[in-house]
Amino acid sequence: MALRLATRFDPAEDVLPWLRAPRAAAGAGGPGGGAGVLENNYESLRVLNVERNGNIIYTYKDDKGNVVFGLYDCQTRQNEHLYTFEKDLQVVSCSVNSERTLLAASLVQSTKEGRKNELQPGSKCLTLLVEIHPVNNVKVLKAVDSYVWVQFLYPHVDSHPFPENHLLLISEEKYIEQFHIQVIQEDGNRVVIKNSDHVPRQRIAEDFVWAQWDMAEQRLYYIDLKRSRSTLKCIQFCADENFNLMFEAPLDISLSDSGFRLVNFGCGYLQDQEKLSKYLTLCVFTNRTGSLCVCYSPKFDSWEQITYSVFYLHKGYSKTFTTALGSAHSQVTKGITFLNLDYYVAVYLPGHFFHLLNIQHPDLICHSLFLTGNNEVMDMLPPGPLQLLSGSLVLDWCSGKLYRVSLNQSYLLGRLWDTRLDCEKMALLHCVLSCGQDSEFLEAQIIQWISENISAYYSFDPIQEFIIASSYWSIYPETSNMDKLLPYSSVLAWNTVHSAKNYWEKLNANLEYVKYSKPLLHYNNSVVRREWHSLISEEKTGKRRSKAYVRNILDNAVKVISNLEAKNSEPRVTPLLQEEDSHQRLLVGLMVSELKDHLLRHLQGVDKKKIEQMVLDYSSKMLDLICQILETSWRKHNLHPWVLHFNRRASAAESAVFHIMTRILEATNSLFLPLPPGFHTLHMVLGVRCLPLHNLLHYIDSGVLLLTETAVTRLMQDLDNTEKNEKLKFSIIVRLPPLIGQKICRLWDHPMSSNIISRKHVKRLLHYHQKQPQRSMIDKSFSVEFLPLNYLIETLTEIESSNQGLNAFIGHDNVDAKFVEEAALKHTTMLLGL
Template sequence: MLLQLSAAFDLHRDVVPWLVERLAAEAAAPVAGLRAGLDPVENNYEALRVVNIERNGKVIYSCKDNKKNVFFGLYDLHTKKNEHLYTFEKDLQVASCSINHEKTLLAVSFLQSDKERRNELQPVSKCLTLLIEIHPVNNVKVLKAVDSCIWVQFLYPNDERKPFPESHLLLISEERYIEQFHIQVIREDENRVVIKNLDHLPRDRVVEDFLWAQWDMSEQRLYYIILKKSESILKCIQFYADENFNLIFEVPLDISLCATELMLVNFGFEDSQNQGGLSKDLNLHVFTSHTGSLCVCYHKKLAAQEQVTYSVFYLHKGYSKTFTVDLGTLEYLLSMKDITFLNLDYYVAVYLPGHFFHLLNTQHPDLMCHSLFLPGKNEQMNLIPDGPLQSLSGSLAWDWCSEKLFRVNFSQSSLLHFLWSSSLDYERLAVLHCVLACGRNPRVLEAQIIRWIFENIWSCHTFDPIQEFLIASSYWNFCLDINNLDQLFPYSSVHSWNREIPGVTSVTKEILLPLMKVQNSKGYWEKLNANLEYVKYAKPPLLYSNNMVKREWRNLISEEKRGKRRSTAYFKNIHENAIKVISNLETWTVEPRLVPLFQEEDNQQRLLIGLMVSELKDHLLRNLPVQFIGKKKIEQLVLDYVSKMLDLLCQMLETSWRKHNLHSWVFHFDGSGSAGEYAVFHTMTQILDSVNRMCLPLPPGFHTLHLALGIHCLPLHSLLHYIDDGVLLLTETGVMKLLKDLDNTEKNEKLKFSIVARLPPSIMQKISHIWDHPINSHIISRNYVKQLLQKSKRKFQSPAIDKSSFLVEFLPLNFLIEVLAEIETPHQALNPFEECDSVDAKFVEEAALKQTTMLLNL
């Protein structure tokens, strides 16, 4: 299963043994509180149930003994210990319960029945809400005695280390209002905490006339919806420890809410039989993540039909998506199970047990290929509980049926298994991102993905797995910690998707952005506001592209070929950027690398590395608030980002090296290639193609190593074809080693001549003295004459010779030498081979005579 559900709390596992042990102890020595006769084993736990889960991981539960006394206990998820809170020695039906952070006050709401009347004339309120001092057990105050149901919830301070002079309690009424009580406490002695001014507790009216409310226990937020001119308005209130509360935002939602409906989410775990007028047909949840995303998931049960429709409002993006799922079976018409929405940080899981499982990417929901859509019969759904789960804050989810509290995480092994087993591109693409976003131990994870890429590189038709891995891995590593950074870096190599996903259709609609009511907020609200500002003003999107780097890189290479040079300061800055990246990358290397890289200057790749660093840095400095982030932090981020891409490429080469047992490979040009070298050569060719199409830098030394493997593995005609098409690049280091390593056999001479004849002048002038051979002298002479004549402005009169009768390039020799000698004056001669001082007209004459002699077999 893609989701891993581990039981953090099981009522029967974690509570029942403790209750039984407590019973045995009290049977031997009865004490006040829980009396003998409470046997949860014999009564099948019918009266044992969870009533609330507090912010600090404490679970409140209640049960009844055979005398109908109500017992309240507390289980701590962190210490895994139980403790007794309070016991009512009468039969009461618990509606809601909450305890303050210091465990000194207990708020309880009971539903009363008509049987509790002492006489027929005495009125009995439907709901009784009590505030009880429990440290130690002392006073009881009635907060409400009304005919509508009341739910209670203590607020928890964000900083739990602060002292507790005051507690704050929310009362949520079925009559659609929410009040906040301010309860001051005093410590009378070392162990006695009591309520100050018990007879008069200050209170505020927080919300009125709401239809739906959700409590976020982790972040202390209250989301609620009101009707305004028949329009549903979502609002949010943030509660603070050092101040009262603030209305943070409001936004209209295109959802249909009936004025007679009422729904509460995460206000305890009341029995569904006692929900009274609460709506059972409305399924609405608000989910957030630490990156500043804000999603509203909405589903309304309709009459039985063969399709299910649900909507997700991506409020941080400014649009909503409505998904329609073909169920493909009539079982749903009979079961009418409810859809479950689970918050998984970067994702929202939406599923209907036995029918479908969807994993929606909330960071980048625009393309469906980045979300996962599984049909009901997929094996990945086998372990999902049949009953609905209630998503709580963090990674917790409550199972109503089993009364278990689960920690929900992604199963890394299942995600990787699914990546290997799926044959559909959109599933592979979605799972690849999910693995990178949610996986643990990234180094091991990246190695497993690389192995998958090498096995499936030819079977992906709609995306390049190498490109997607490089872009996505770099994104998930660096782009989520700083506001708007994920909006500036590329997320995927796939920019559009128009293919159908079987069984699922989606309609996208623009919506209004939330109106922020508070300025200069921090934490989550600052990130949400930054996302909203980006959506408002970033038209078109400000995603980084390597197009500028590509143009500049090609211009610099072209200028270098023409002998032009930019300013020294410009090249110095680019060179320093490249040095910083390579130095930064070396600090990440834990084990020695097997692949012989980084052993040469490789000016072109260093130039590309430095250019990418420079362009990325300028891109971020233009679009990020440098005064808040800092220029040094941005510079380090860019270095890490480019270093990460190079590191991933090195990992790919290392994986291929080990897979084909090239552990002890020695860099040389002699001999023929093995099967392993042939496989690695084609892997490097595929990497080169993927990287070149995005103009990403390669590790220095890549082209030299690629050339060496090509010479080993390819016949000469194929090798020259690869060189002429630009697949294999002739590097100075590679050619020099080739000329030194190979002797002058006929086969090697042919190879050397073919290589030297294709050298660019910038390399030719540096290595021409390495190979002392007439053929090399001929090539040097020809290139020298060509460049010398091109640079001379003198116009020569062509001799009256029938050129068609001469096939040898250097005849008539006398006239050529005379022309060269005339050009070679101290003022006119511009020797392109500055390191070869012996190249002159005399050298050309000797080389031409030798060449002529060889051609005529004299």
């Protein structure tokens, strides 16, 4: 099941034991009833409302048929009796104020002959305001021939001990009023209504056909038809007892003949299921990140397909989806259910489909999950009809239970392993990471999936997507603007692949949206790329920017690595972060510098130190994810430290790790992301051991393997001078950068190395030599009958005899004309096989 249902309230466990509790002998007829109460009429117990503070109001009929109101405190998990009407009435709506001193209720008489009200003849619905602390007076607010719903406003400031309460009254006659109820305290704790004969009221809205109450944020959404079109309006009720019209948004839907609908104004009547399946569904979803979506499903015109639309008001466009149900004989017994899951909206039709729409990033359709078929969703939610309440609460009408709905991480991870469609893998990856619960466990599971499917072909790079998405979600809660400033996906456009062709053709045929243009604020590493290449180029030419600038960049890298190591208490088995890799440290430091500047420009008002810490966390998270992928592979294949030695043959396990490292390198190179210091050395060591020489040299020449000083030094020290190793060493030495090559050649005691040193020494000397006629200074006892070599040695000796030549190259070991001649002769002898 893709959804997890956590029981928030179960009347059988949370209320019934309290009603059955033994009473004192004198209190057998008390407010809760006797011990045997509700044995025969337990079905009468039902939830009426869930207030902003989480308290649940419920009703039941006692053994005398009286209507009893009770309250379940979700904090103390205790029940409290509120009021009893000694009449056989049906409750339409109910609400209690935050101090539990006033109860508002709308009731009708429950008779088969008709809904007459004995308390107020001639009216169908009676709305009452009751003083319940203690039980005092009852005031009639409305006595009309239409249904009325009530809802107390809850102040955002909890310290509201009096003197005024505010009550919304919603009439089936399409108007909303607000009552201002002043109360006073008398005789100690007794709370009564002040001036109960005249309760001030004001009109909030009128001529509307649909309204929704947002209990958590105290907002009212409604749609009016004054201008012959559907316009969504939002009213915010404030702590200072005022309200403001926040926005108006036209919706491309028609509600003129849809009837009257309310959402979240308590728990309404159970409607006939067949009518429910044919009725329109409309609801507004918000979350703490500023998302605002309107989900709409019109009345069913056909049993063959169902259409619903999502208006992403925070993005400026909408999408319409049409789902085939199979055949005309596939009767739908329930309507569509929309569920608010924070960053997602779940669209559910029992036995037919389950869609999980990414409302935070709806621009890429591959970030949404579309499951169809009975086997996918048959048992996902309770079989009975569900009523959506505020937030992610749902009410199961059959059992009376309240559930908190959330994504099921275990199911999503299982689907990630089992699904074959790339679009579903992409969506599942983001779903899992967005859950935000036990992120270390989730990341470990995803890394395991990546490691075991590293050779599979995908339409996206799973390593790239994992690094970008997981780094993004690691600091996303810090500020709501992160989705605009940091990349959340490595995929910029989704290209249909053959394996998913039919699925995407059908989906895209029903996809309608209007693009919303906005400036591109997402950070990217293009500036880092240019600056890094510039610094490396300067290093090769011997020029470098100010020491302070470079030192600041390297200090950034030190902070990132220190931050990374501080968050990992367990020692790593992979030999990374142990090398002074100046190039990768430059790249890490540059990314920190550029990312910090980017966020400082766009996160106005956020503390600079907080931004600096966010950047450190983000950068170290990227390095940590790469380390985790390697760590998982290293432990899986049971590798040991001797992998770093060249004098061993590669195993199949080492080849597998080398392949994973190559895939990591491909993923990071295209995004220009830094790698942990030591990565290239380990990659090079494994490459030498795993690849034939011609493949190894191809990898080096194409830039896949980098010749680090540490790796080449190990190679020269570990390998002896067999013919095969000599060929390898020479092939490596001639490809080394000049600065590293000068150091490495002196580590190899071999004619070939001496020859290379000699060539470079001669090149340096002759580069500055100006030929002047001088007598020969050569030691004739050392001369051989080879005139070109004699002439070269004589020239070098002349240069070395001058102070200018010697001073220019002081410190180059003991390289002189004699060394050059010896090296030349040894190399010639080796080549001739003598």
